[in-house]
Amino acid sequence: MYSNILSISNFVYIASAFVLILSFIVGKKSLDVAGKSLFVLAFFVEFLYFTLRFIETYQKGYDYLPVTNAFESFIFFTLCLGFLQTLMIKKASGFIVLFSSIVISATLLALSIAGFSQHIEPLIPALKSNWLVAHVITSFLAYAAFAINFVASSFVLYSSQKRIDKIVGSIMFGGILSLMFTAVIVSITHSSPLVVGIVFLVLISTMLFVLSFILKPYTSKEWIEKPLVFGFVLLTIGIITGSIWAKYAWGGYWSWDPKETWSFITWIVYLINLHFARKKKSARFLAYLGVIGFLSVLITYLGVNFVLPGLHSYGSN
Numbered sequence: 001m002y003s004n005i006l007s008i009s010n011f012v013y014i015a016s017a018f019v020l021i022l023s024f025i026v027g028k029k030s031l032d033v034a035g036k037s038l039f040v041l042a043f044f045v046e047f048l049y050f051t052l053r054f055i056e057t058y059q060k061g062y063d064y065l066p067v068t069n070a071f072e073s074f075i076f077f078t079l080c081l082g083f084l085q086t087l088m089i090k091k092a093s094g095f096i097v098l099f100s101s102i103v104i105s106a107t108l109l110a111l112s113i114a115g116f117s118q119h120i121e122p123l124i125p126a127l128k129s130n131w132l133v134a135h136v137i138t139s140f141l142a143y144a145a146f147a148i149n150f151v152a153s154s155f156v157l158y159s160s161q162k163r164i165d166k167i168v169g170s171i172m173f174g175g176i177l178s179l180m181f182t183a184v185i186v187s188i189t190h191s192s193p194l195v196v197g198i199v200f201l202v203l204i205s206t207m208l209f210v211l212s213f214i215l216k217p218y219t220s221k222e223w224i225e226k227p228l229v230f231g232f233v234l235l236t237i238g239i240i241t242g243s244i245w246a247k248y249a250w251g252g253y254w255s256w257d258p259k260e261t262w263s264f265i266t267w268i269v270y271l272i273n274l275h276f277a278r279k280k281k282s283a284r285f286l287a288y289l290g291v292i293g294f295l296s297v298l299i300t301y302l303g304v305n306f307v308l309p310g311l312h313s314y315g316s317n
Contacts, residue, residue: 003118005049006075010108012042013101020098032094039101040089043082050079057120067136068127071116076136077301078104080144084227096223099151102176109183113193131245139238145231146270146297152223153290156283158208159215165284166212172291174205221283224290228277232270239263262300269296 016038023031050066053075057066067076085092085100150172158169178200185200186193242263243253254260273289 002049002052005045005052006108009042009046009049010105012038012045013105013108016042017098017101017105020094020101023094024098035094036089036092036097039082039097040086042101042104043079043086046075046079046082050075053120060120062120062122064123064127065133065136066120067140068123068132069117069121070114071111071118073136073140074107074111074116077140077143078107080140081147084141084144084148084230088226093152093155093218093220093223095155095218096148096151099155099173099176100148102180103147103151106176106180106183109180109187113183113186127249129245129248131241131248135238135241135245138234138241142231142234142238143297143301145227145234146294149224149227149231149290150294150297152227153287153294155218156220156224156287157291158212159218160284161217162284165287166209168288168291170205170209170212171201174201174208177204177208219283221277221286224283224286225277228270228273228290232267232274235263235267235270239267259300262296266293266296266300269293 016035019031019038020035023029023035053066053072057064066072081100081104085097089097154169154172156169157165158173160166160169178197181200181204182193182197185191185196242260246255246260247253269289270293273286273293276289277286
């Protein structure tokens with residue numbers, strides 16, 4: 001009934017992206033402010049959708065936060081990313097806000113072709129715990145912080161003077177954009193997502209590589225380091241609360257389930273990132289670590305749920 005609200009939110013995110021792109025072309029501060037304002041508006045519209053879904057869940061007699069299946073988890077991830085970006089909207093680079101908006105739009109559009117169930121259903125026994133809220137909120141806020149770290153890292157590489165950095169940055173941003181355009185084309189034409197995605201990835205990455213030569217180098221480490229610290233702390237809390245939850249759900253704090261294993265690997269990867277950030281390594285060095293770190297997050301969040309069977313396989317429903 002209120003699904004149109006989510007579509008409106010996504011439309012405003014896309015509008016924000018277009019205005020921010022225009023601000024780079026024209027170079028007007030007013031457009032940058034307008035683009036960021038649209039981003040904040042989009043976040044609040046999406047928050048309204050999430051609130052209405054929570055109310056409907058409660059009205060059906062299910063007393064839980066709607067974050068327990070694949071569809072809800074993707075919505076909550078984009079909401080967390082929008083929330084963190086809104087908190088730092090004044091000081092954040094317009095380019096980082098732009099690609100945060102595109103990450104959210106790409107995710108929401110991809111949901112339209114993924115075929116995940118949007119029905120509100122009773123919780124499975126393993127999820128019936130008071131630790132659910134603490135574990136999910138801290139984990140997804142950590143993922144959102146790492147997404148901002150990834151966008152800032154990719155921008156450092158994309159605007160670098162080194163050709164190899166430009167190639168890596170172009171592929172990273174091209175991947176985000178190709179996901180969004182693939183979702184649109186596939187939903188209209190019902191073509192193969194893999195074929196369309198590869199075509200868009202090659203075309204968009206090539207175009208971005210050419211455009212990268214007109215950018216001035218971005219060497220600030222602020223938007224690499226701040227989300228890194230924030231995300232690492234939250235990921236640590238998320239793993240701890242998840243372990244306590246596992247004790248009540250499955251009888252043990254740790255079972256080396258694929259999700260648990262990759263969460264630990266991700267924690268180690270970002271511990272290394274944090275170590276080198278404290279060693280005052282260059283923005284370029286930290287940027288590569290940021291890209292590697294987020295690839296680890298994607299394996300933990302997506303790869304484990306949809307490829308590797310385990311105790312957390314319910315997340316792919």
